[in-house]
Amino acid sequence: MTTTIGTRVTVRDFGYRHASRKKPAFQGINMTIEPGERILLTGDSGSGKSTLLAALAGVLGDDTEGETYGSLLIDAAAVGLVLQDPDSQVIASRIGDDVAFGCENLKVPREQIWPRVERALDMVGLTLPLDHPTRHLSGGQKQRLALAGVIAMGANLILLDEPTANLDPLGQREVVEAVDRVVAETGATLIVVEHRHQLWSGTVDRILRLDNQGVQEITAGELTRVADLPSRRDPAAASVMSAENLLTRWGPARSFEIPEAASTVITGANGSGKTTLALTIGGLIPPKDGQLHLSDSLRQGVSRQPHQWRSADLARRIGTVFQDPEHQFVARTVRDEIEVGPKIMSGKRKGTVDPVSASRIEELLDRLRLRHLEHANPFTLSGGEKRRLSVATALVAAPKLLILDEPTFGQDPVTFRELVWMLRELTDAGTTIVSVTHDPDFIAALGDHHLEVSAR
């Protein structure tokens, strides 16, 4: 691979509006990014960061999808965009082919492709055989694989959208180190979007903040911090659930308690089986072996194990927020989505929302900052907005036990704080919460009980 030269990016009065929205995703952006500069791009959830990266990568779609204002000048041949969800961008079944894919698209001469692929994998620290199956990679390895693909292409502008949001601390460090090596060796210009800026403090030269006025340069001291959070507290003695030699698809047989009206956090490395465990205690997949003993307060008269319950019985007792929010959405607008649960459960008067749920819906729209999106299609929401909607749909049914898989991932500090306080109020009101998380602030605030899971 030859040395790349970073790109200059010049943006003047730049804006973009999605065709289905009244307000622009962003507007009035003026910025110049010099060749080889490394930029951290921050901004509240929904401020337009992902859309701006898509614009810089030239993948915004045609005029029917939206309207562009102003000008954008990128003096580069190759722009590489790595999306937030590492799974969504794995293309091939073997890692070598996956990295080669971008080169093939760019019509790189055959004899150059494999040396480039090997060098790129080396640079991101993925020292695995070229025929290693991509489905065996962890989240962090998939992110580094995507980065390798971008490097092999010879990208001189590298755009990373929340590349560490879904990773455990080790995976996060590996990604940051890989990016450091890549920019040092290639000289490429870098723009990385991330809410957790501390991780990148040694990497970036400047911080830009995106809001509805445009883009401002700020110092690290001006970044919004997560402040004023509750603290973890000792759980009461009673449990709503206790697992006895519970065996799931991944990991050893586990025995543990879930204390009532308290918040339990489940931590563990990527690939240790946290999501499978959460889905099992949530009654969504059957255990391979072992027992779940439930309190009468959780059973409310239903016998057997949660995975054997009727779905209406389950929904009233245990709510689950999935890791990937899109898997849950069924309705055409944000409001309809939140109303689905109450309408199904309204008993005799099917299709109506009872007054208690109705007032809870109004509160959730405001507290989760979804009010301005109530008529938007759930699938068009930003990453953080989707997450907030999935939390709202689970909260509206007011289940006794609420299970959340990475509830705060992709949230800006203000929303993070609001979400944490909402969960704390729920435990105060008697709800039991179980969250899978990697977030140290979340654990400090809501880790009343802590289950660390390991793969063996």
Ligand SMILES: Nc1ncnc2c1ncn2[C@@H]1O[C@H](COP(=O)(O)OP(=O)(O)OP(=O)(O)O)[C@@H](O)[C@H]1O
């Ligand atoms: N395909 C789309 N169609 C319509 N509106 C969209 C689409 N994609 C994003 N939006 C809207 O554009 C705005 C900016 O979204 P964007 O995804 O760029 O935000 P973001 O800053 O990346 O947020 P987050 O931090 O939550 O990922 C949001 O209001 C979002 O709902």
Ligand SMILES: [Mg+2]
């Ligand atoms: Mg985004």
